[in-house]
Amino acid sequence: xxxxxxxxxxxxxxxxxxxxxxxxxxxxxxxxxxxxxxxxxxxxxxxxxxxxxxxxxxxxxxxxxxxxxxxxxxxxxxxxxxxxxxxxxxxxxxxxxxxxxxxxxxxxxxxxxxxxxxxxxxxxxxxxxxxxxxxxxxxxxxxxxxxxxxxxxxxxxxxxxxxxxxxxxxxxxxxxxxxxxxxxxx
Numbered sequence: 001x002x003x004x005x006x007x008x009x010x011x012x013x014x015x016x017x018x019x020x021x022x023x024x025x026x027x028x029x030x031x032x033x034x035x036x037x038x039x040x041x042x043x044x045x046x047x048x049x050x051x052x053x054x055x056x057x058x059x060x061x062x063x064x065x066x067x068x069x070x071x072x073x074x075x076x077x078x079x080x081x082x083x084x085x086x087x088x089x090x091x092x093x094x095x096x097x098x099x100x101x102x103x104x105x106x107x108x109x110x111x112x113x114x115x116x117x118x119x120x121x122x123x124x125x126x127x128x129x130x131x132x133x134x135x136x137x138x139x140x141x142x143x144x145x146x147x148x149x150x151x152x153x154x155x156x157x158x159x160x161x162x163x164x165x166x167x168x169x170x171x172x173x174x175x176x177x178x179x180x181x182x183x184x185x186x
Contacts, residue, residue: 010022010023010024010025010074011023013070013073013088013128014073014121014124014125014128015078015124016078016120016121016123016124017078017120018077018078018079018117018120019075019076019077019078019084019087019117019120019121019124020075020076020077020078020081021073021074021075021087021088021121021124021125022073022074022076023062023065023073023074024058024061024062024065024074025074027083028058028074028083029054029055029058031083031085031109032054032058032083032085032086033049033051033054033055034109035085035107035108035109036048036049036053036054036057036107037049037050037051037054038109038110040110041107041108041109041110043146044142044143044145044146044149044175045175046169046170046173046175061086064090064091068091070088070089070128070129070133071088071089071090072086072087072088072089072090072105073086073087073088073125074086075087075106075108075117075121077112077117083109084108084109084112084117085106085107085108085109085112086105086106086107086108087105087106087108087117087118087121087122087125088104088105088106088121088125089102089103089104089105089125089128089129089133089138090102090103090104090105091103092139092141094166094167094168095167096164096167097164098139098161098164098180098182101137101138101139102129102133102135102138102139103138103139103140103141104122104125104126104129104138104139104140104156104158105122105140106118106121106122106149106152113148118149118152119152119155119156122140122152122156123156123157126138126156126157126183130183130185136185137182137183137185138158138182138183139158139161139180139181139182139183140153140158140180140181140182141164141166141178141179141180141181142178142179143166143175143177143178143179144163144177144178144179145174145175150179150181153181154181157183157184158181158182158183159181159182159183159184160179160180160181161180161181161182162179162180163177163178163179163180164177164178164180165177165178166178
């Protein structure tokens, strides 16, 4: 079941000063595909996604929102409704000593990098996770070489929790080694 309708506005999950984090619409699909095929945006992933891979990912994201009531939200700019990418909470279920867990994550169009949208949206998601979902902790992780995302993790108050080899990344890929950050809500 799709989480959007052509006749209805998507559900708004969170708002910040500059962002609306909402459910997905059919109009988001081209922007989402563009985001996922941008080699610079996907630099810290094994490969950019084809249009069919992007569509399949968006279907899984929509199903997660439907099933859980939270997930990876479409991020739009409040002033003009422009699609920026996604920011949200995701259930990480790959095999590791810290999974299953909920991670906070983001992927934004290169044109809006450096404007603080990832930090602003991720902070709102952490607040939602703590206050509304009552989660005991939230994680975030990325390839060890992804300095920009690591800086966001630090700005939103996450603490370094170690490193691990991501099991879904080929053993010979230099992106396999990841850093792990988590909340400290004690």
